[in-house]
Amino acid sequence: MATPSPDHLSARKKPRQARSRATLDVIFEATLQVLIAHGPRRTTTTRVAERAGVSVGTMYQYFPHKQALFYAVNERYLDILAERVEAACREQHGDSIKHMIDVLVTTYWKAKTERPEMTRALYRSVAEIDNEPLIQAFSQRIDAATAAMLASASDAHFTDLPTVNLTLLSTVFGTVRSVFEHRLPDAKTDAVLRQLMVMCTTYLETVSTASSAPASATPSSE
Amino acid sequence: MATPSPDHLSARKKPRQARSRATLDVIFEATLQVLIAHGPRRTTTTRVAERAGVSVGTMYQYFPHKQALFYAVNERYLDILAERVEAACREQHGDSIKHMIDVLVTTYWKAKTERPEMTRALYRSVAEIDNEPLIQAFSQRIDAATAAMLASASDAHFTDLPTVNLTLLSTVFGTVRSVFEHRLPDAKTDAVLRQLMVMCTTYLETVSTASSAPASATPSSE
């Protein structure tokens, strides 16, 4: 399904026994914890191994080097995040635009703030790796999910769905990240997110060729 | 003026002669170049010194440690960026909302894309430092600048200016960053930025308690 990782970043070998699958989980969680506690610069292989309760050698059986570990942790996170967004989008099929926006913003915000320190740590960890392939794959999944959702809206229809969708995603994801990183007091955060929803809803209404009320302007064939 | 840097990150001493001011400039530029060429992880004091054509000892005369150097480079960049945005805002005083938005988006976008690799390198470099004080100071300056600009708009008036302003900034800056980092083809980039302007303009019109325009139902198209 997803684009395979470039080989210089992919895992060395895959776990075959239950034992090693558990080890991998432990390593991932330990990586996150060290990343949170010490920052990416002080996240060393030995420290992670120590925290995970395994030896460095074990880590090197699954990851050819430190970057591959960071890469894998990011991959896992983005996978879960994408799944959540996809699920949320699927659930809103056929609903109203306003509802879709609300859910999209809320879902993304929640995903980021459930473990805020983890989110921050992951943002920082990308300095050590080239995560563009990951971001690319993630974006495509989200793009497809929201495009399908928007196309099914009960109260709108978009002639240039790709552009509208891309705009919506850039705006929602960009703004949410911006708000998240600014550590505003809760009241302000809530206010901005609410305004963001208003803004996006209004935008979609503006660019929508109203579906329930038949278009007065003729849809041009392209 | 700006919040003073925390002492553990501030420069060791200030240049008194023209010679050393030039040295500092060279060091800053070298840091950027190494950051771009090798990434933050491989940006070592020796490499920077080499590139700058000075000795490591010289660098340590101005910066107590590597982080202080990164901090200073970021500080300089954000200072210039803030100045540019402030200037742009000042120039649009008394103008229309639409114009303000256009200029704000364009100015920020240009600032980021004039030296895109530098922008990317700086984004990455923050993993090594705690740049929150810098971001805080930057945000406040921008906030003040755009608030003053919005308050002077010829075709709008805002009852809750702080919230509107915060929303606008989160949206514009967040979205621009998002678009910048996604490396979209030029055509798509342009399209999204144009849509962003429409979106923000419409938003400001919606939340504006119309000052000059009649408060009738249909807002005229521009």
Next chain:
DNA sequence: TCATTATATGAACCATTATTCACCTTTATT
């Protein structure tokens, strides 16, 4: 049971790198 494969260990190795300091050179001051 025994052979084979998967998994785990961690001391040792090597390269890298941040930082210092004793000394030198240039510029300012008297």
Next chain:
DNA sequence: AATAAAGGTGAATAATGGTTCATATAATGA
């Protein structure tokens, strides 16, 4: 010109940290 102050040098130091590998233990299958 003489002295002081600012600026600059770079080999040496000390610590860190990524990676390997010879070896050990556990699981699997025949």
